[in-house]
Amino acid sequence: MIYIRRNWDLVPNEVRDALAKVDAELEAISDEKERKAFIEKNCEAWSPLRKYLGSMSHEKCWYSEASERVSRYEVDHFRPHGRAKQASKTFAEGYCWLAFKRDNFRLAGQLCNRTNKEHSEETVGKGDWFPLVEPEKRATRQHRDTASESPVLLDPCDPEDPYKLWFNDDGNVVPDPDLDETTQNLVEQAIIQLGLRQTKLNKARASTLNKCRRALIQYKDVQKLPKGQRTERDIRNAEQARALLLAMASPSGEFAAAVRCFLIANGLKEFARRDELAHLAMQAEEV
Structure with a gap:
């Protein structure tokens, strides 16, 4: 998961007006x-957004960063409009007033968006899950302010949340070990409920990291040589490896967050840039 900047200018006026x-x-x-009944009858109203949400994330699932590896894409309601699941058998009123609000939409692969055990021994996936750290502060239709809520689920549209994850070399995802224990436990819960730990996803991430590993070895082999001893072929190999690693770590790269963790763990943190956050710095300059 990386931060997603929502650009509604990509969405045609007729879609927004509808x-x-x-x-x-x-x-x-x-x-x-x-x-x-009205929401169910008009559930196709948000379907046209799917391709535009995909454009905002370089055609990746907003939660997993997978390119169609978690089944077909769906428009997810971050805050569920039907009912909100707080615990195993505990439900609260859903966020019906957000059913057609564009800021509540996320793009999710089906196996992240729906509860399932297709590629996991335990049930994973978002479904109705929307637990809060303080359930008593949940917004309602009568009191709609969600600012007081502290969701357990990680939100790709929150600049803080995506970077609470860490990816191991085998493709598995875990809470960032630098977080405090309480936050790690919450992130672990989010990982399960967002379907981020599935064998199919882990294998796909591991495959990407193997490609990253080969490029890293190629790059570091050249770096071991004094500059004066590098042949033209050495220089070309280093340039190609550097370009590949930077591309894989860019916001458009599949599993970019996992690639960045791999680069940091292997001494190339300068390649693990978070270019998707650049516009936030520009906003700060404008204030």
């Missing part, structure tokens, strides 16, 4: 059952 229309119609409905 969403705004059904959102206004939903707002006018006061009866709970009628609201639920």
